[in-house]
Amino acid sequence: MSSKTHEADSMLQAINDDVALTRRQTGRDALAPAVIDALRRVPRHAFVDDDLKDHAYDNRPLPIGRGQTISQPFIVALMTELAEVGKGARVLEVGTGSGYQCAVLAELADEVYSVEIVPELAENAARRLKSLGYRNVSTKFGDGYEGWPDKAPFDAIIVTAATPLIPPPLIEQLKPGGRLVLPLGQPHFSQELVLLRKNAHGEIETHNILPVAFVPLTGQHARGD
Template sequence: MTASYTGRDRLSETVLNTLKRVPRHRFVPENLLDRAYQNRPLPIGFGQTISQPYIVALMTDLLEIEDDHRILEIGTGSAYQAAVLAELAETVYSIEIIPELAETAKGRLKALGYTNIVTLQGDGYFGLEKEAPFDGIIVTAAASHIPPPLVAQLKPGGVMIIPVGGPFLTQELIRVRKKADGSITSEQLLPVAFVPLTGGP
């Protein structure tokens, strides 16, 4: 259904196998366990959601992750997307602005044995300059624009996947590429619906 937007009529087997390995039921509230594997977003509290499995898979696939990559995620949420990324990348840095979600995610990832995810509580709009540059950046909430600090922290040759648009307007999933010479290209991929990115200037 989304092939006409993304140019991909299938997801990579590597990404699909990764989703099979990550236990999504460990990332949803207990009262929603019976819906954990439905292809739909689910509320996780504080006005936030865990994205539907298809969107997680698509955004992961579009990042073109290699096993030596360092990935920055903006919006840890339940940490499901971070866990999927960590199965593919060398290191994942994940920033969550809501303290309670950040703390819960940190404990959950520790319990599941993930050692290559660094979780931080803070404003993801500004990225993580001390660990930059990153091979890939993924933003799991809709921004009104592409944050300049994230563009600056993307490595030449790197990819950023970000939904852009207002909370009550059409949002577009955008892929940003930084070329070897530092120039930027962006392309709109498909319409999406995400909770809004908070923080920023």
């Protein structure tokens, strides 16, 4: 067994431990096998800087520059689980960052679209995902608050930065029956991971899942301009 395989197995065990610890909040005793398999296939060490390779499979967020982070693996797993992404799905991610969450989604969905507002991160993630062979991923530089209208509607949307209000364009771009997963709240204050469902009639219901801590969503609308 290679050292990276061993580290990945340790990460997956830590994720399972967190699932057990939070089951009363999340309502989940275990993650779907497809989600675990997706996390196992994605080489997290390919999404961090060289000086952090030894910590790539730690179950914690890591800095990726420009004030951004690669999310804790447990949170990536949980958000993926909540989105219920499967074959045939078209998914939008707001906040590409390193590209790690995008890669996990790409292991499950047919099409993944990801928007990143930091030009350097958008460029690096696009190059990284291409080099790893993800052909079902499209990325672009832009303000994720606006979603990706040309590619809508989406079966699922994941937002990887905290926002005090759910962006209306994302709700509009969600298919009936779709799911939106995002951290809701103010930066540096209390945030809740929220699952939003849109039913067949376009009606919305939301569920608070558990407390989280994310970097803030940025952009003109996110700043309240």
